[in-house]
Amino acid sequence: MLPCARWLQPALVFFSSALLTWGGNCPPSCLCPDPHTVDCSGQGLTRLPDSIPLDVRRLLLSNNWIPRIPSDFLVLYSDLVYLDLRNNSLSQIEPGTLSTSSRLVFLDLGSNNLTEISKGTFGESRSLIKLRLGSNPYLSRVSKDAFQGLTSLRELELERNALSGLQVGALSQLPSLRLVRLEGNPWVCNCNFANLFTWLMENRHKLPNGDLECSLPMDGRTVALSQLSQESFRKCQETLTLTDLLIIIFSGISVSVAAIMASFFLASTVHCFQRWSKGSKGDDEESEE
Numbered sequence: 001m002l003p004c005a006r007w008l009q010p011a012l013v014f015f016s017s018a019l020l021t022w023g024g025n026c027p028p029s030c031l032c033p034d035p036h037t038v039d040c041s042g043q044g045l046t047r048l049p050d051s052i053p054l055d056v057r058r059l060l061l062s063n064n065w066i067p068r069i070p071s072d073f074l075v076l077y078s079d080l081v082y083l084d085l086r087n088n089s090l091s092q093i094e095p096g097t098l099s100t101s102s103r104l105v106f107l108d109l110g111s112n113n114l115t116e117i118s119k120g121t122f123g124e125s126r127s128l129i130k131l132r133l134g135s136n137p138y139l140s141r142v143s144k145d146a147f148q149g150l151t152s153l154r155e156l157e158l159e160r161n162a163l164s165g166l167q168v169g170a171l172s173q174l175p176s177l178r179l180v181r182l183e184g185n186p187w188v189c190n191c192n193f194a195n196l197f198t199w200l201m202e203n204r205h206k207l208p209n210g211d212l213e214c215s216l217p218m219d220g221r222t223v224a225l226s227q228l229s230q231e232s233f234r235k236c237q238e239t240l241t242l243t244d245l246l247i248i249i250f251s252g253i254s255v256s257v258a259a260i261m262a263s264f265f266l267a268s269t270v271h272c273f274q275r276w277s278k279g280s281k282g283d284d285e286e287s288e289e
């Protein structure tokens with residue numbers, strides 16, 4: 001028994017120390033400047049490193065080629081407060097990746113390949129304060145409810161994307177918003193832009209870079225928003241009035257047609273009835289003879 005125990009003891013020590021170093025140590029090719037920070041930026045990673053410590057709070061993954069983050073990522077790393085995924089190859093964020101219980105305060109998804117921000121993408125993450133979504137050159141659709149439930153969000157970056165329009169609800173639903181970056185998008189100042197224009201004029205102080213530019217639908221000319229006024233969008237209301245007018249005219253026509261048809265039906269019924277009563281009288285006269 002003695003030789004066996006003598007052999008077992010170092011083995012146990014070896015395995016436990018191996019486990020400890022494996023669990024507490026940095027993933028290969030990453031730096032861990034303090035116990036809660038893992039810095040894997042600029043390492044040419046094509047996927048998330050395997051052995052990230054579970055208690056990581058700051059995870060820096062910028063300047064890599066990471067194409068996706070698994071939807072259970074923030075369940076696993078539930079202490080994560082700061083996540084930098086800038087300049088990667090993400091094309092979408094799977095719904096459920098972020099959730100209400102997430103502690104994330106800072107999320108950088110800038111300079112990726114996102115195309116759409118749909119409803120519930122951020123799972124009503126109530127801790128989120130800063131969200132960076134700029135420089136996604138194919139990002140052309142942002143749902144009206146994309147940022148729903150982000151009650152603490154103060155800073156939202158949507159600059160240098162491919163947005164030609166944005167439903168105003170996406171911004172007006174954010175109660176804590178202090179700063180929004182929207183410059184460098186191919187905005188089109190058509191009638192769909194009218195509501196956003198009104199919001200932007202009322203919330204000018206939230207735009208750090210001042211003026212935005214948009215192209216006019218008539219001739220594609222680019223103008224600064226400050227050159228436009230509510231007056232510029234009055235034509236949209238005129239278009240509405242024209243539609244209203246058309247509806248009125250058409251409903252007028254339908255009412256007249258209905259009236260004509262009703263009177264025709266009534267007239268025919270009366271006529272039929274008269275003929276029938278005449279006919280039956282004739283029968284009576286015939287039978288009397």
Ligand SMILES: *[C@@H]1O[C@H](CO)[C@@H](O)[C@H](O)[C@H]1NC(C)=O
Nearest residue numbers: 042043044062063064065087
């Ligand atoms: C983005 O990441 C790639 C790969 O690491 C790097 O070569 C490039 O310089 C980065 N771009 C920016 C703007 O940081």
Ligand SMILES: *[C@@H]1O[C@H](CO)[C@@H](O)[C@H](O)[C@H]1NC(C)=O
Nearest residue numbers: 089090091112113114115138
């Ligand atoms: C980015 O997305 C666009 C459109 O979905 C696609 O055509 C392009 O190849 C993607 N680029 C990269 C680097 O993944």
